[in-house]
Amino acid sequence: MNNFKNKMSYDSPCDSDNDWTNSSDDSKYSDSESSVPEWDSDVGEDGELVFIKTKTNNENADIKTPLLENCETFKLRNNFKRSSTRRSTKGRIFKVLKAHKSKNTEIGTRKDVDGVLASGASRNVPTDEKFIIIQVSKSMIFSSEKNCQIEKLFGLSLETHADEKTLTVADFLTEARAIYTPKIKKGYYLSKINGVDVNSYNINNILQRVVEDHNSPKLTFQVPSKGHNVDLERLLKSKNAPENSLTHLLKESLCSVLYICCNDIEYNSNDDKGVLYCYPRPFNQNFLYNTRGAYVTLNHLAPKSLGTSEPTNSTVLHNNTLINVTYTSHYSDLLLVAFPNKEVDLFAAKKVITDIVRLLEFLYGSLKSSFTKPNNVDKLDSLFARIFVTLIVNSKASKDDGSRNVGLYFEDMLAAHSVTLPLEVKVQVDDAITELEAADYREWTDDVENFQRLYTVIGSCLYYSGHLLSSHLLDEDLKEINAYLRLNGILKLSTEKELEKLVMWREVFIHEHRKQNNNDGNEYRISDGRWFLLTVGKGHFILATLMEAGGCTEDAVGVTPPSPFYVEECESCLELLYDVGLNKYLASWYCSNSQPQVETSPEYLTKYGKKIRDVNTLKPDSTLKTSTLKLTKLQTDKRRHNSSEQINVGSSTSDMNSMNSLTNYGSHHSLYTQSYNTGQKYRHSSLDVSGYSEDSNSLKSNSEVSEERVQGRRADREQRNRRDSSGSDSDWDRLDGSRASGSIDMSDIRKSLLNEINHVTAQRITAGEENVLFHFVQLESEKGILIAPVKNIEMQANNVLYSYIIKTFRSACKRIHELLQHSIRFKKNHAPSNPLNKILVAVKEHGMLFQAPLDILSQCGISKKNTEPYLFWVVGRVFSEPEPRELYLCYHESVPQDLTEVAYLLSYLE
Amino acid sequence: MSVVVIAVATESGVPIFSRKRGNNESVQFSTIASLHGINMFSKCHNLSMIDTQVDNGAILWKEYCKSVTLIGIVTGGLECDLELLLSCVHDAMVFCIGKKELENLKNIDQIKRDLRQCYPILDYLLESLDPNALSSPLPTLVLDLIQSILCPQAQQLQQALDNYAESVTGRWACLIIHGHLVATSSDFSELDPREARLMLLLAAAQDGAPLRDTPVYLPQMSPNVAFRAVTCKLLADVYILVVCGATPALSQIDEIVLQCWESYASIIKEAKLAHPRNLPMSLAFEPCVLGVLIININKRRCVFSRHLHISSQKGRGMSGAHRMDILRTFYVTSARDLAPELKLKDGNPKGPDEEIANMCETYWCSEYHKCHAQRSGNILCCTLYASTVQMQTIRLITNQILQDLSTNKDVYW
Known part of the structure; x- marks a missing residue:
């Protein structure tokens, strides 16, 4: 029923071209203009804002009731109120995708079942491993020196976790050790007693009940999954210096930052002999502070007396821990950052330090000003705490989990990890961002003459689950914003949790402007203005927008809090992406392993593996790999239908190929892989990208395949190919045409989009018959x-x-x-x-x-x-x-x- | 490029010596003091500087015998294992004056004077890193390997060497041609490869003297008791070296040499012809092979060859020395990972890269050439090819070379 309703409501917008605009007209509630945004109270004195609200129920809930959620989204959309006056004509193209969505929901949601990227992490670990239940016999009474109820009953001592709520295992009494070890280790959380959640507030009550109860108590322990369980979200939100427990943790792991000013005047005037900043503190417990003389001398000596460049990094051994210390000179000053080698190896340290420097310059204009800005110590403390937590504490956690790769990934350190999207989807995404960036003034207010814009949008970039989808930023800006998002843990947060709302706002210093100061008198200087970075998140999306005040827009004077209007603009941009179902689409896209496809079952490439695969082929449904998407009934039928077609075609090689694709990819993607494979064994991959050859192939061998389908797809592909090869905008022309006429032809595009999304072609980029x-x-x-x-x-x-x-x-x-x-x-x-x-x-x-x-x-x-x-x-x-x-x-x-x-x-x- | 090695007495900070190679200025006394100070200071804080990287180079402190600190500085994009270099320098120091002296370090001035005799060896070590010095007849191109010549005469010469060693009451003897190890006595392998390499350096350093004996300490085998190394020049560029006890006297050895070696003159001359190809003529190579570096991993011996084809050597674009440098650089930066056992044992606590321990082949493609390395059992073969050859062909050819090496009867390590 739900399903039906849902479908109905979605089908309707695509029927008429004006539906979208109508609905947004409906939602133009001017009375809400006065409403105060919910993040308003979080704006700091300096105008900066960090507002994060994550969904308390994790994705499991919406996976179980995907359709319901769709309904909500729909309602949400209908009720969406814009507090600022704006008449949106946004989403002409979106409408297409949106319309398509209705048909696609079944697929989208079912794909979700197989794992949204973000939730994959937790699901990888079976739940029974995370929770360990131990039954302690009631007859056992442990002798407790402290006469502590817990020790007496369970033979273990507890302490409260840093969050002052969770109970962690501190130690076992000797008699009880045998019961718990090796399953339970120190530091595990005691989560339930007899199935009742327990924390430091209710522990006494629960113990009382246990004493009264005659049955043997059952203790449920939780394996600390996030290792040291540092709450990134809280860390991001906190305006104060990080808690002592965290500082202590970082001190233990031997992470450290030190900024020293080496010129004589400041050296002598400063109480701490030129040390402007040091974290974690206190100073005398920071090993970097204690040994700074060595690094400063070396930094001085190397260029002056040895004729080498300044040192870039040193590897030192301290307390049997190998530490990488990186040097960054800034005129006569020196920034030292140390990482433990185990988590951040030399390679990573070198990459990370450039990102840290980038980030500091981006946030404060220069290294010096970051450390000399008044009243900035708390901010820096929490910034570095976040950086270290992102880099170290959480990577520790993944190591504890087992065989997962240790430390930082090669991919993460180098640049913004982006994904290839099908052209159609990319166009949608770019279009949404472009519209935000264009910030078409006329549509927002009728009073064009008297309003000056607050900001010019310089560019923005969109992430989903930590992957860059699109960037309209200058290269340098992107690098800096990526460093900002990554090192602050925002990308991580958006990957691991589903955000209900994230709004962050702060002033930044863009690269172009910073560099320009060095060589003044340039004719093409960019104006002296101020720049702000607005980060908005929803679900797994993060949209970072760089905005300029000054120049053609109003000058920003003094403390500049975020403008609710622009925040809403960004939010509605994300909202729009949600409306067209991009979240669902991306979740399945990320799981589809298609562009290009990588072989995730490497053992199939051996002779023996091939045998296994062939055996598995006989019962393909039961052996679908976890990576593939579960098929809907409808799809299965479709696939069967199609593969029978394939066999009908009777190409000599098709048998083997279809088997391959069935077992290997098992998803509806194979639909097309199959037809590609037919009779195209060797040149497969090289031909795959070119629509023409594929066409000729399908003409030859798939002559029986229904003409309509081939044409729809082919037309689309051909068009794409033409665009690719000739560089002409034929694709656009067509879209424009349809826009202008505003009536027909939408069906065609819709179909092509549908095709593209339903049947993602698994692209291969390697040569050879098998995907190697x-x-x-x-x-x-x-x-x-x-x-x-x-x-x-x-x-x-x-x-x-x-x-x-x-x-x-x-x-x-x-x-x-x-x-x-x-x-x-x-x-x-x-x-x-x-x-x-x-x-x-x-x-x-x-x-x-x-x-x-x-x-x-x-x-x-x-x-x-x-x-x-x-x-x-x-x-x-x-x-x-x-x-x-x-x-x-x-x-x-x-x-x-x-x-x-x-x-x-x-x-x-x- | 430049490389500097400085030795400082750890306790007192007295500089012992400083050797350099390359175009930089020599390091001043005050700089040495500061460098040493950095190390001492960090030691006080329970911190040891393992390694420092600068742009295109590195600075390394290393303390040996708790008495001597070696400081190595390398710049200018020179690819070398600085840690290995320092450990070789330390070996050379022990080789000359013994470990006890170095540990006690009682009379520094005396030690400084004594160490002067190892300067030629140290300079050879540093020179071997310098790509610009490749044209000189070098005894070693790679720090940790003994450069050798493979020739069919080696077996016969071994008998002669055994005979000769016995006559002078020694055990370890070897024949050196152009600074390359050609043949050894059967017991020679008892020596640590690094000791053997020092022997070769010693012979090279004593170039010119017809017969000479030197007291040497073997860093691994006998760091405190000196042996007597007797080098004897048989022909031009041909030396025999034997490690023996105090007797017989040098004059007697002179006679013994004559007895033992008179009849081998022709064989030695034949063996000498193997240079500069350094490989038996029966080993043939494809024309696209521009150079090879063959390494016997267990014995730490290597053979460089760039004169693989007798004809048409002239007119090729790449100079021979450059080819050697390419192969050497390839070996040092990449191919050495194929033989993890070649890494220093007591080396860096960073530990080996376990992840790449299972590597079995590696290659480089550059704009002008291709390098490929493959290991088969104990033999590692690094081969330099013309840039036009396809990777698949390259793999086949290298594989073929490795097979030839194992089957060819003239190859006698």
């Missing part, structure tokens, strides 16, 4: 963008061998990346002050061949007897024209690959 690609990273360091499979691909794969391959890939990539930097640096700067190694600058490509160890293979069910060595390549190559681009590939050894070709194919997907 395990992982790839394409890095455009100048742009600050990196394309790779989604972050949880490893989780989706859920495969020991795959995890091993990825782990190897990441560590090998670090090596390759470092080597390729020689060439990039050389190309960038032909006469470097420091001579580079002549040989290394010429290296363009570096590859390593690895062999998977036998024990890993046997864990994957490949028996030791009949294994040829399992070999895979990790190869990196730099393309220096027009700007440096690095491509890293990980693929099975069986098919040699040409990286130039792969890069070419990959570029088609973008």
